[in-house]
Amino acid sequence: MAPETLYALGGAFLFVIGLCVMVAIPHLLRKILAFNVMAGGIFLILVGLREAGEFPDPVPQALVLTGIVVAFASTALAVLLLRRWFHVSGRATLEPEHAYAHHYRYGPGDKKPEPERDADSGSDA
Amino acid sequence: MHPGLALDGLVVMALVASASAALLSRDLFRGVVFFIAFGLLMAIAWVRLESPDLALAEAAISAGLTGALLLDAVGQLRDPNQPDERVWPWVEGGLSLCLLAMLCWAILGRPELDPGLTQALARAMETSGVSHEVTAVLLNFRSYDTFLEISVLVGTAFIGLALQPLRSESRLLQQISNPLLDVLIAWLGPVMVMVSVYLLWAGTSQPGGAFQAGALLAAAGVLLHLSGVTLPFLKPGLGLRLCLISGYVVFLLAAVSGPFIGLPLFTYAPGTAGPTIIIIEVFLSLSIAITLLSLFTAAPPTGMERNHGA
Numbered sequence: 001m002a003p004e005t006l007y008a009l010g011g012a013f014l015f016v017i018g019l020c021v022m023v024a025i026p027h028l029l030r031k032i033l034a035f036n037v038m039a040g041g042i043f044l045i046l047v048g049l050r051e052a053g054e055f056p057d058p059v060p061q062a063l064v065l066t067g068i069v070v071a072f073a074s075t076a077l078a079v080l081l082l083r084r085w086f087h088v089s090g091r092a093t094l095e096p097e098h099a100y101a102h103h104y105r106y107g108p109g110d111k112k113p114e115p116e117r118d119a120d121s122g123s124d125a
Numbered sequence: 126m127h128p129g130l131a132l133d134g135l136v137v138m139a140l141v142a143s144a145s146a147a148l149l150s151r152d153l154f155r156g157v158v159f160f161i162a163f164g165l166l167m168a169i170a171w172v173r174l175e176s177p178d179l180a181l182a183e184a185a186i187s188a189g190l191t192g193a194l195l196l197d198a199v200g201q202l203r204d205p206n207q208p209d210e211r212v213w214p215w216v217e218g219g220l221s222l223c224l225l226a227m228l229c230w231a232i233l234g235r236p237e238l239d240p241g242l243t244q245a246l247a248r249a250m251e252t253s254g255v256s257h258e259v260t261a262v263l264l265n266f267r268s269y270d271t272f273l274e275i276s277v278l279v280g281t282a283f284i285g286l287a288l289q290p291l292r293s294e295s296r297l298l299q300q301i302s303n304p305l306l307d308v309l310i311a312w313l314g315p316v317m318v319m320v321s322v323y324l325l326w327a328g329t330s331q332p333g334g335a336f337q338a339g340a341l342l343a344a345a346g347v348l349l350h351l352s353g354v355t356l357p358f359l360k361p362g363l364g365l366r367l368c369l370i371s372g373y374v375v376f377l378l379a380a381v382s383g384p385f386i387g388l389p390l391f392t393y394a395p396g397t398a399g400p401t402i403i404i405i406e407v408f409l410s411l412s413i414a415i416t417l418l419s420l421f422t423a424a425p426p427t428g429m430e431r432n433h434g435a
Binding site for chain 1: 129130133134137140141144145147148149153156157160163167170171173174175176178179182183186187190191194195198199201202217218221222224225228229232233235242243246258259261262263267270271274277278281284285288334336340413416417420421423
């Protein structure tokens with residue numbers, strides 16, 4: 001098997017792992033990590049699918065270079081949105097509150113829920 | 126058996142392992158560190174695939190800038206009582222395995238590839254103005270794609286700046302009074318700027334170019350920012366806006382200069398392709414550097430987070 005095909009197969013693995021995690025795990029930063037892994041997998045497939053031993057084709061390389069930069073810009077914007085969301089809501093997921101209610105931290109004016117088992121979690125008011 | 130196949134197999138296995146560790150480890154910080162390792166392994170993979178431009182860009186942007194960005198975010202998003210996410214996704218896992226099987230079947234069973242555009246490209250290289258093929262493709266033959274890319278970057282920069290909180294002073298990071306860090310910045314800062322200018326110039330005949338140069342400049346800016354040095358040119362104002370759009374405007378001017386002399390759009394005048402590409406690349410790398418840097422620094426500053434963990 002040519003080495004390029006090996007990288008293309010590795011790219012397929014990365015894409016599928018990233019897709020699975022992106023769909024399954026609700027934490028937003030993990031979704032952003034998964035998006036980057038998926039992008040890396042696709043780039044490997046793009047450049048890896050070429051004739052064995054031939055001169056490397058510059059056109060997919062140019063496309064992937066563009067893709068790397070745009071992927072970083074998208075990641076930066078996504079992280080910015082995530083941090084604004086965290087600043088506004090206090091959560092790092094888009095799941096509704098009651099799913100993680102026992103871990104939700106409250107500000108000074110909110111009504112606290114029933115006391116939790118571990119006493120140090122709600123201590124910073 | 127290809128001589129380098131064992132090394133390539135190791136690199137691919139390390140890629141898959143580090144990606145899985147990055148995505149599936151419990152501690153978010155550890156996941157991000159593995160992601161940085163994943164970026165560096167990707168750079169090695171690009172070297173093995175004979176794409177040095179991609180290796181440079183991947184190391185600078187994906188491992189360096191994205192890693193720094195995610196580490197910064199993890200520090201702010203830390204939630205010690207993170208809920209346990211050990212629900213094993215059977216449905217998604219099963220569907221992903223089917224997708225993986227289909228992809229592998231497609232990759233392994235592909236028909237004979239035609240040579241693509243390599244021969245047409247080799248014939249057209251004399252008229253391109255540069256001697257490095259990837260630069261020629263990026264800034265001459267497929268300059269439309271690069272133009273769209275810089276438009277996307279400008280768009281994200283403005284969205285990022287619009288999302289900045291109203292307290293518009295730059296982040297007052299605590300001054301880390303570490304003499305080693307001061308010396309490191311004093312030495313590394315100018316070296317990074319010099320290397321970035323070299324990469325920009327060398328991109329015409331060797332691997333390099335505007336993107337790598339811009340990313341390296343942005344990395345220098347990020348280093349200064351994270352060490353507590355205030356960067357006055359990042360305050361929202363006319364200077365910042367001019368720098369952000371300069372790459373886009375110069376590229377647009379070069380693109381529409383064709384129709385003024387009877388050539389199609391995005392066609393440079395014959396004989397001027399070389400200087401035009403250099404000028405475009407200079408403003409492009411400046412724009413990219415300022416864009417990536419301001420996307421990095423536009424996040425809400427420390428202390429304004431509602432649930433700071435410490």
